[in-house]
Amino acid sequence: MADVAALAGVSGQTVSRVANNRSNVDATTRARVRAAMRELGYRPNGAARALRNGEFRGIGVIVFELSTFGTTRVLDEIATAATGRGYAVNLMPVLDINQRAVNDAFTRLSAQAVDGVIILIEAYLLDEAGVQLPHGLPVVIVDSSAHYDYPVVDTDQFDGARQAVVHLLELGHRTVHHVGGPRTSYPAAHRRRGWEQTLLAAGRELPEIHFGDWTAQSGYEAGCLLAADPSVTAVFAANDQMALGVLRALHEHQREVPAQVSVVGFDDMEESAHFWPPLTTIRQSFADLGRHSVESLLTILAAGEPQPIAVPTELVVRSSTAPPG
Structure with a gap:
């Protein structure tokens, strides 16, 4: 900074003002200082600025399942929203959900100087294992339990499942079979509950659930069992990839x-x-999910009190549904 000040012919305080984008520097002086910075290859020290201002401009994201479609899309949107607000994102995968793993993730994120944490762990184990989230960092939880005293941002999973089942019942199907997601998944549990309660409210038979693991292969395996039952006329899969496997199984069993x-x-x-055929499905907005999670965390950082958010879903009707033959 002293070298920049000497080259530009200004004080160190003026260089500091320019480096921190303060407004009390005239345009000519600012341009001269920036030119000196470029010539000398000077970059402001972000760590020193963070210590001085008490703000690191960083968001930590703790994630469990990196490979699932929903997780990757939400991560993408979190990164986009954070970058748009001038924040960097530090990703911290957790390979196993237990107290030590979560504590280690928080400790490592603290060492990397983040202002707050978004937790994207959908598994029940976050509760069932008795995991307690460490104090000291603002937290927002995405797609998980509301059992914590932190803001929760989630898709309205229940209503999405309700829309799917209502659509099939209104087409004239007597009941709807379900290929569910993992037993340990909160989104899968909410979708399963929406399917179950909608059928019960309509006075319809509640078929046996076939559980999958979000993959097309698990949907195919469940689809083979469903295809062998001639009474099956409607299937709601908990995600599109499992629905793809169901479509293949039905095709192989000559079920049109x-x-x-x-x-x-x-x-x-x-x-x-x-x-083939194009899939009728429930659309969830990953962009809204990522944006709301970042905005909720920034609200906490500004000493505000964000509310729980349920992002709405939408039924998209395509060619894979019709009245029963």
Whole structure:
């Protein structure tokens, strides 16, 4: 900074004002200082600025399942929203959900100087293992339990499942079979509950659930069992990838979709419009989920009190559903 000041012919305090984008420097002087910075290769010390201002401009994200479609999309949107607000994102994968792993993740994020943490861990184990979140950092939880005293941002999973089931019942199907997500997943549990309660409220038979693991392979395996049952005319899969596996299984068993069996997914991933037949599904806004999680955390950092947010879902009707044949 002293070298920049000497080259530009100004005081060190003026260089500091320019480096921190203060307004009390005239345009000519600012341009001369910036030119000196470029010539000398000077960059402001972000760590020193953070210590001085008490703000690191960093957001930590703790995540459990990096490979799932929903997680990768939400991470992408969190990064986009954070960058747009001038924050860097530090990603901290957790390989196993237990107290030590979560504590280690918080400790490492604290060492990397973040202002707050977004937790993207969908598993029940966050509660069932008795995991307590360490104090000292502002926290927002995405797609998980509301059992913590932190803001929760989630898709309205229950209503999305309700829309899927209502659509199939209104087409005339007597009941709806369900290919569920993992038993340990909060989103899967909410979708399963929406499916179950909607059928019960309509006075319909509640079929046995076939559990998958979000993959097309697990959907295919469940689909083979469903295809072998001639009474099955409607299937709601908890995500589009499992719905893809169900479609393949029905095709291999000569069960025409939608003439004999209707199929609905959840997510509205980009490829779903190009399945054969194009998939009727529940659209959830990953952009809104990522944006709201970042905005909730920034609200906490500004000493505000964000409220829990349920991002609405939307039924997208395509060619994989029809009245029963």
